[in-house]
Amino acid sequence: MRFMLDPTVSREELVEYCREMARQGYAPASGGNASIKLQEGVWITAGGSVLKNLSLNELILVDEDGKRLKGNGSPSKEVLLHLAVYKANPKVKAVFHFHPPYTIAACALIEEGDDPIPVFVPTYLMRVRGVKLLPYYHPGSIELSQKIASLALDYQVILLRNHGLVSSGETIIKAAQAIEETEGNARIFLLAGSSGRAIAEKYCRELKKKYWLNQ
Structure with missing residues (x-):
């Protein structure tokens, strides 16, 4: 496979976004990886x-x-996960695998499946195209990368129970924004508690139809 040239991403931009997002708490210590x-x-x-x-x-x-x-050195142990996303979805040019705390906490409270976290803000649906929660897999495992490969074409954000998330995009900023929106919505979900009123499913469907149609 020959990788296509894309001027919309660069190593310098990747480094800049990794630094900023890690400083916001999405990738504490030596956790997280990006490509x-x-x-x-x-x-x-x-x-x-x-x-x-x-x-x-x-x-x-x-x-x-x-x-x-x-x-110098070795690539992240999650390298197979990243490659699985690129092979599954040729449009993707950037992948982040981070450990945002509110998202991890929210995933401990909800069932696995599609769109698992209730939607509290419309921008979450407007900027994140497809979310799915998976059960726990060991970090760096072949099983995890194989599961990601089967989903990456249809889901921009894949949540990993007790682990973190994987976000992809046609540009670095799209992949990064998807993480920010997911973490922000997860935080509101936790703050609102079980009595919080999320956006009704009817309006969620309308938002998806309007913003996902041409993506």
Whole structure:
């Protein structure tokens, strides 16, 4: 597979977004990983990288099988997960796998399946195209990457119980915004509690029809 050139993503932008989002608490300590797809292959954060302090020399270039082509160190242990998304959805150019705390907490309270977190703000549906919650899988496992591969074409955000989430997009900003919207909605869900009134399903369907139709 030959990766197509896309000027809308760059290594510099990936580093910038990783730093900012980690500082917002989405990827504490050395947790989380991110990647972009360029003509030469996939650039992914190195294993053990502290994303809030990420530098360009902590990005590893890998081929479609995860073999290291450039860079020092080893790619993230979740490299197969990232490659699974790119192979399943050719439009994707950026993938984030982070551990946002409110999202993880919300996922501990809800059932697995499609659109599992009640929708409290319309922008969540406007900017996030498809959400699914999976049961727990070990980080870095082949089983997790295989499951992600079967879903990445239809779901922009895949929630991982007791683990985190995977977000993808045609640009870095789209993948990042999906995380911010998911975490924001999850926070409101937790603050509202069981008596909170979410947006009615009728209006959720209308929002999906309006904003997802041409995506």
